[in-house]
Amino acid sequence: MATVPTGRSRATIIDVAQAAGVSRQTVSNSLKHPERVRPDTLERVLAEIDRLDYTPSTAATSLRDQRAGAVGIELTGLGTTPSEALAPFLLGLAVHAPAHDCHIVTFATDADRPEPERYRSMWRSRLVDAFVMMDTHPDDPRPGWLRERRVPFASFGRVWDDPSFTAWADVDGRAGTSDAVDHLAARGYERIGWLGWPDGSAIGDERRSGWVDALERHGLDGPEARAEQDLVSAMAAAEGLVDSVGGGGAIVCTSDVLALGVHQVLLRRGLIPGRDVGIVGFDGSQTARTHGLTSVHQPYGAIADTLLTQVHDQLTDDELPSAGVMLAPELVPDASTERT
Amino acid sequence: MATVPTGRSRATIIDVAQAAGVSRQTVSNSLKHPERVRPDTLERVLAEIDRLDYTPSTAATSLRDQRAGAVGIELTGLGTTPSEALAPFLLGLAVHAPAHDCHIVTFATDADRPEPERYRSMWRSRLVDAFVMMDTHPDDPRPGWLRERRVPFASFGRVWDDPSFTAWADVDGRAGTSDAVDHLAARGYERIGWLGWPDGSAIGDERRSGWVDALERHGLDGPEARAEQDLVSAMAAAEGLVDSVGGGGAIVCTSDVLALGVHQVLLRRGLIPGRDVGIVGFDGSQTARTHGLTSVHQPYGAIADTLLTQVHDQLTDDELPSAGVMLAPELVPDASTERT
DNA sequence: CCTAGCGACTTGAAGGTTCAAATTCGAGTC
DNA sequence: GACTCGAATTTGAACCTTCAAGTCGCTAGG
Incomplete structure (x- = not known):
């Protein structure tokens, strides 16, 4: 020896x-x-x-156990721009994976639209046992394709097409914007306005309802405006809204991009965000941090952990969770809601 | 699982x-x-x-072939903030991996500092054949650890500690800022200033040298200022620099954050980026796109492809590439260098 | 007519692990 | 001293693939 x-x-x-x-x-x-x-x-x-x-040896163990011990995730946004949520979400998955006894395999296509083809080949070759998915949209072919083949997966964000699918975790947008109003009211902002996306977006409508609820609870009333998810549109809409809320007022936004629009308008007018007009964004993006915007941060780590639990349970029990999971986001204060 | x-x-x-x-x-x-x-x-x-x-079956094939067909990459930035480069670089790796007959496995630790421990376990269990690494810094323990054990890997960014290590690809910062000056000169901007990081950073110094070279080539001269990599510092430094270059002048910056600082100062003064003062940033970040900043974009796809080639060659030949690879970044024009 | 050679396909083996079944060992019982 | 029982350990088998070394049938050359 x-x-x-x-x-x-x-x-x-x-x-x-x-x-x-x-x-x-x-x-x-x-x-x-x-x-x-x-x-x-x-x-x-x-x-x-x-x-x-x-x-x-991983290979020998997975051959023997008939499981890869891996979860796949598609990275989208090549043609356009990767979602700002991608990096922190992936980080959350990678950090929590060991606790679920698995690792994370990424893949991407150079096609514009998500295609089930790569899911198919990865699944067939048993490279992964399950998938985690983000950015599903109406008419997204992927969830249906995976369900047909009984491939285990879980989604970051509800699959709106298919209410019977319960393996999802999502952010409670209503709670987030409601917290934002509470935060602003506690700091003494008077008129609290809303800058949101056009009606008809499920996420946007939900976030707006939190603002409506909270205003009502505080016995307040506030102006609102709508803008598309880009800076130019946001700045245009913000002009009138800033006038409406006036000095000492504040604006809650559906997203950090819209909040940035408000920020830029204030800057252009020589006003100081926070001191003159409060701003709260949503998503906790890099952009918000850079500009000192108070924002409702998505709980990426908790979402990742929940989704991994959900796929793990599917692999064990072969059935879907009893219900999806709503997670509370966290408001992180910054300069844009500092009154001094 | x-x-x-x-x-x-x-x-x-x-x-x-x-x-x-x-x-x-x-x-x-x-x-x-x-x-x-x-x-x-x-x-x-x-x-x-x-x-x-x-x-x-992937498992059977890798058992038989004694190779995992996988490359590992550590995701850093949990405690702080994920690098803005992370998402596009990962996307590049995921897109190019199939052409190199491999897939990408991510991992992360919740420790603040990078630890070799996860590299060790992934390598020992043959979950991956090699690693790709980013954000190496002076005194980074990872490259040395991997080299000692003869673990194949390649680095996005030179390993400054160890000139004998040639498995790297990096962005030619000098070429990028030189292109930026050419672009500005061609569009008729007159005084072309520099906003950079404090001396002593290898990357920052290299980028500045491109500006110096190009000015000389055009027979020009320009003012410069320094700022740390944050918006507040950048805005402070930009104030004086904007005065120096004056209307019809332009500023080349070491990074998009610094460029954003210039942008914000112009906005506050009621000046229009591009029309009144040109701005060029560096990195091609989300931030730059949002604000319409012309920026020198990092060639993430080409870097990913190069690194995968380098690890593949190491696995085949068992020796390092003859030299590292410098890749030219690409200047992408946007509103901040539009004079009309 | 015999055989070398070739093309097309099959069998043996190995790669590393772990579950299930079988074996060995030791101590205690009658 | 044979016998039982349980704990500790070993052997058999299977997981799936692919390389290496076959076998088989046929044709061409001597």
Whole structure:
């Protein structure tokens, strides 16, 4: 004994077994079911494992167990621009994956629209056991395709097309904007306006309802305006809204881009965000942090953890969760709601 | 994770072999070496492969081939903020991976500082064959650790500590800022200033040298100022610089954040970026696009492709590339250099 | 007519692991 | 001393693929 295996190839379970003078199964048990091994044997085996730097081969284990121990996620936005949520969400997945005994495999197509083809090949080759998905949209072909084939997956964001699909986690937009109003009222802002997307967007409407609820609760009333999700449109809409709320007022926005529009208008007018007019954005994007915008931050870590739990449960039980999960976002104050 | 649900398990090579009335090796050859199979047999086998929806098992193939066909990448920035480069770079890796016959596995630690521990376990378990790394910094322990163990990897950005390490691809900062000056000169901007980081940063100094070179080439001279990589510092430094270059002048910046600082100062003064003062940033970040800033875009796709080539070559030849690769960034014009 | 050679396909083996079944060992019972 | 029982450990088998080394049938050359 006491020889390191030849060549650069790493030690296998058999190398350890020979070195420790036991069978390969005892080595396996020492790692997976230590209680089945007599203490003195266990100690000897573990010492050899350590000495030989042995780690079970992922390939052999997945072949044996008929599972990849991996979750796939498609990265979209090549043609356009990656969503600002992509990096923090991926980070959340990568951080929480080990606790779910899996790792994260990314993939992308250079096609403009999401195509099920890559999902198909990754699933067929058993490279992944399940998928996590983000940015689903109406008429998105992917959820239906995966459900037909009974491929386990979970979605960041409700799948609006299919209410029977419950493996999702989403941000409670209503709670977020409601918190925003509370925060502004507590800091003494008087008129609290709303800058939102045009009606008809599910997410936008939900976020607006939180503003409506909270105003009512506080016995307040406020002006509102609408803009598309771009800076030019936001600045145009913000002009009138800033006039309406006036000095000492504040504006809650559906997104950080819209909030940035308000910010830029104030800057152009020589007004100071926070001191003169309060602004709260939504998403907790890099943009918001750069500009000192108070924003409702998405709980990416918790979402990632929830989704991994949901796919894990599907793999175990072969059935969907009883219901989707709504997670509360967190308002992170910054300069744009500082009155001093 | 648990075992894949016991539904109809997917077809194996033996299922196809039996269905087509050939041996498993002939099925394998039909996919990997079609020229070894008689045309009529090939057709029959391929038809069965198609009918049974057969794809070779990744686990079995990697066990057999003694390679994972995967490249690992650590996602950093949990404690702080993910780099703006993370999402587009990952997208580049994911898009180019199939051409290199591999896939991308992400991982992250919740530790503040990068730790070699996860690299160690992923490598030992043969979950990945190699690594790609970004955001290396002086005294980064990771490159040294990997080299000691002869683990193949490639770095986005030079490893400044270790000139003997050649598996890197980086952006030619000098070429980028030089292009920026050319672009501004061609559009008729007169005084062309520089807003950069404090001296001593390798990247910052390189980018500045492109500005210096190009000014000289055009027989020009220009003012410069320094700021830290945050908006407040950038705006403070931009004030004086805007005065120096005056109307019809322009400012080239080391980064988009600094460029944004200039942009905000102009806005506050009622000046219009582009028409009154030109601005060019560096990095091609989301921020630049949102604000209409002309910026020198990093060639993320080409970098990803180069790095994957470099790790692939290391796996094949077992030796480092002869030299690192410098890639030219691309200036993407936007409103901040439109004079009309 | 025999055989070398070639094309087409099949069989053996290995790659590393872990579950299930079988074996060995030791102590306690009658 | 044979016998039972349980704990500790070993052996058999399977997971799926592909390389290496076959086998088989046929043709061309001697």
